[in-house]
Amino acid sequence: MNALKNISIVFKRELKAQFNSMLAYVFIVIFVLLSMSLTFLLDDFFAPNAQDASLEFSFFRWPMWLLMFLAPAVGMRLWAEEQRTGTIELLLTMPISVWHAIVGKFLAALSVITIAILCTFPVVLTVAYLGDPDNGTIWGGYIACIFYGAGALAITCAVSALTRSSVACLIIALSICFGQLLIAIPPVLEYAADNWNGAVADVLGSLGTWSHYTEMKRGVISLANVVFYLSMIGFCLFLTSVVIKSKRA
């Protein structure tokens, strides 16, 4: 009960901080504009033979690449700023546990990312007006985005605890997210299967985010995919607490 109350207090403060700094608005607008323009300009969305009313191959191709930037941008200040300004000393001498702070902050940043993702709803209205989309796939696509965003944010959280510099956090977290995506793209997996062995390819495929994201955006919300993201988030947040504690030891 107390834990929930503490988490919600930290959550509210952090969410206000995100929107007070105006950066959250900027990130949301950029995300929505880019995902729309990539969909409408680069894809064959308006091609006469296009039949992708479910958005699987047009709109939902892009969020993963954009979230790779958005999540570190939204999460970079979570702990780096606390350490740079010394407010971490204030926060951790208040009667809450480190976990309350970590979860509250994580959820606040995740809310910003979720808001950004949901702000793309006009594209759904458009396809609903123009054609007859498979709503299951659209829901799957949104769920895939939110899980992917949460995973990238958890990585950012852990990196943010390691450094006092938001910019360094942004660059490192972005590189990790990019690397994690790359290890599971089909060409890499094929190369691994041909040159090393199938087991390596399997490991890369299950650790990388590409396959989980593409499966989920098809509407396949399997237990394996959910467990993958939840364990990744849990591990990264645990790492965050270890870093925060060990920095003071």
Added chain:
Amino acid sequence: MISVKNLSKSFGPKLAVDSVSFEVKKGEVLGFLGPNGAGKSTTMRMVTGYLPPTSGEVEIDGINVVENPIQAKQKIGYLPESAPLYSDMTVSSFLSFAAEIRGKESTDVESAIETCFLEPVKNQSIDTLSKGYRHRTCLAQSILHDPEILILDEPTDGLDPNQKQEVRNLIKRMGEDKAIIFSTHILEEVEAACTRAIIIDQGSVVADGTPEQLKGKSKAAGLLSVSITGMAGSGILSEIRSLRDVTDVTELSSTDSSFKGKVHSSKKNNSLSEDVFNLCKDKGLLLQELKIEEGRLDDVFREITVADTKIDKESKAGKEEE
């Protein structure tokens, strides 16, 4: 209320705090003195539960800070050294956040704003505040839940003389029913607000006592300052020298008809001042000044702490090997 036993903290190979022990009872204001880098802030951070000690124990009202951090932290109000604040918030929203996390009401926020004179800036964003106001906002955060224990790391740093006086008075007033530790570089502050003082140097406690007891350790303590006229200075000097228990006389100024100086005695008691008084009476001299020196805290401070510019590295290395 606060019990610290054999507290040590090392950062890598560096021993920042070395087996520090002390207690602070309710109604006590403990001044924490020491040169920069002596380990004051590190000790305070361990008491507040921010830093885990390498060894030793801290108990807050019988609660172990490491084992039950949340219960212990509920009893503590803490002002960190640089008064860190969330600069994206306004003063009142920041204080409301602190109050909410400590389960307090908006009336507590109002009274903290009043106590710390923050009324004029309460709706202002923290990043637009002057240093004095920032400091007081952080102080307000530390006292708004009316904690039994207050840990204040340099609470008057960056304040103007009037604000310093206010904060000192506040500490003194709150000290009547709380246990307070505050660190400072300003020695007069210790005399003005503390009931007890600890001097810490290179991680260890080197002196512990009331400000009066500490001043008594000064070499100047017990000296007699005299200023006498009515006779040639050299004559007065030799008369004083001939008094019982006088070991030395330091001459400050001497003219044809006056003498000013400090009298050192083998005994630190009042009989010497009587002897000087009687000497003047018998010889028909005019006694213009007669004062027993209390000693000065900054002399004691200088005598027992090593300036960081003068640390004898070799002797320290030798000590560590032992």
